[in-house]
Amino acid sequence: MKKVTVVGSGIVGLTSAILLQEAGFQVKIIAREKFDKTVSSKVGAIWFPFEILPKEKTNAWARMAYERYESEHTENNGLSFIPFITAYNAESNTDWTSQLPQGRVREAFSNELPDGMEKAFISIVPLAEPLKYLPNLFQQFLDNGGSFYQQEIISLSETSKLDKYVINCTGLGAKKLCQDNALHPMRGQILRCASLPLISFANTLNKGALSYVIQRSEDCIVGGTDYENDWNEEIDPKDTALILERLKLAGVKDKPEILEEIVGFRPRRNEVRFEFDPFYPNVFHNYGHGGAGFTVAWGCAIELADIMNQKGLSK
Numbered sequence: 001m002k003k004v005t006v007v008g009s010g011i012v013g014l015t016s017a018i019l020l021q022e023a024g025f026q027v028k029i030i031a032r033e034k035f036d037k038t039v040s041s042k043v044g045a046i047w048f049p050f051e052i053l054p055k056e057k058t059n060a061w062a063r064m065a066y067e068r069y070e071s072e073h074t075e076n077n078g079l080s081f082i083p084f085i086t087a088y089n090a091e092s093n094t095d096w097t098s099q100l101p102q103g104r105v106r107e108a109f110s111n112e113l114p115d116g117m118e119k120a121f122i123s124i125v126p127l128a129e130p131l132k133y134l135p136n137l138f139q140q141f142l143d144n145g146g147s148f149y150q151q152e153i154i155s156l157s158e159t160s161k162l163d164k165y166v167i168n169c170t171g172l173g174a175k176k177l178c179q180d181n182a183l184h185p186m187r188g189q190i191l192r193c194a195s196l197p198l199i200s201f202a203n204t205l206n207k208g209a210l211s212y213v214i215q216r217s218e219d220c221i222v223g224g225t226d227y228e229n230d231w232n233e234e235i236d237p238k239d240t241a242l243i244l245e246r247l248k249l250a251g252v253k254d255k256p257e258i259l260e261e262i263v264g265f266r267p268r269r270n271e272v273r274f275e276f277d278p279f280y281p282n283v284f285h286n287y288g289h290g291g292a293g294f295t296v297a298w299g300c301a302i303e304l305a306d307i308m309n310q311k312g313l314s315k
């Protein structure tokens with residue numbers, strides 16, 4: 001049987017592994033952290049192409065991912081489709097709205113807008129609750145005959161020796177693994193709160209003043225921060241205060257009940273690295289998905305499986 005090893009068990013590694021299995025590969029995952037300790041396990045996670053490039057590719061991946069979410073949506077797998085209000089202005093790139101199926105997006109009416117928002121779309125988008133969805137994906141991977149090994153890989157040379165073909169899905173870990181200076185953390189501090197009586201929204205128009213709420217089945221995520229190259233893993237009380245202040249400005253007068261404060265690093269890159277390595281040609285890189293790993297991962301995985309087959313790599 002054709003074999004491949006995936007390094008990384010976040011959303012990008014798990015979706016890549018499953019699509020390769022569907023394409024007929026026997027897949028092994030090696031990762032420093034199991035899925036429940038990854039960045040992917042800590043976040044929203046809603047379908048919205050935030051801080052990810054290049055747009056031509058990421059829009060297509062986002063569309064493919066939307067379709068995959070639709071096809072695998074069941075009662076209890078952590079997936080749902082929810083209304084989401086997203087602010088835009090004259091400078092915004094709104095191409096992503098044309099990736100949605102017909103009837104899933106329209107201009108928001110003024111009485112639907114959170115305070116301070118002048119123009120927005122309201123769309124129906126996938127929400128993947130990581131603590132329910134990732135275990136489900138991991139189980140799918142095992143049920144398809146996959147095996148998992150916990151191990152840190154320290155160099156690209158070591159990566160290339162893991163198998164005949166290796167897919168590098170190490171997220172921000174690729175910075176050290178590949179000595180990649182184009183990759184850096186975008187620090188996100190978020191608050192996991194008791195549910196709020198409002199429709200999920202995001203206002204990403206002002207850099208440094210990100211404001212969003214994602215309603216989930218049992219809680220909601222209130223964000224956030226978007227600080228470039230900030231490696232601070234600690235909760236910063238000043239950021240919590242700023243997040244709450246911006247929530248108030250959006251019209252939520254009562255302070256939400258905070259259940260948990262979380263910090264995570266978005267693997268931000270000038271563009272997603274999606275290519276074979278020039279020096280280790282059996283290694284394919286799939287990392288740097290910024291603030292949109294959940295939004296595009298299935299799309300990348302679909303294209304990856306095609307590449308592995310089309311290039312005659314399936315033998």
Ligand SMILES: Cc1cc2nc3c(=O)[nH]c(=O)nc-3n(C[C@H](O)[C@H](O)[C@H](O)COP(=O)(O)OP(=O)(O)OC[C@H]3O[C@@H](n4cnc5c(N)ncnc54)[C@H](O)[C@@H]3O)c2cc1C
Nearest residue numbers: 008009010032033040044046153171173188264293294295
């Ligand atoms: C606060 C916040 C909110 C976000 N909200 C959203 C959202 O609403 N929607 C959305 O689409 N995206 C969102 N994102 C972005 C999304 O979380 C990321 O793009 C995504 O999690 C990246 O997934 P990944 O699998 O590439 O990386 P990770 O989840 O970081 O997984 C990397 C894997 O590689 C392994 N690894 C790393 N280095 C090595 C090594 N040297 N050897 C072996 N294994 C290694 C790790 O152990 C891990 O298993 C958010 C991010 C943050 C921080």
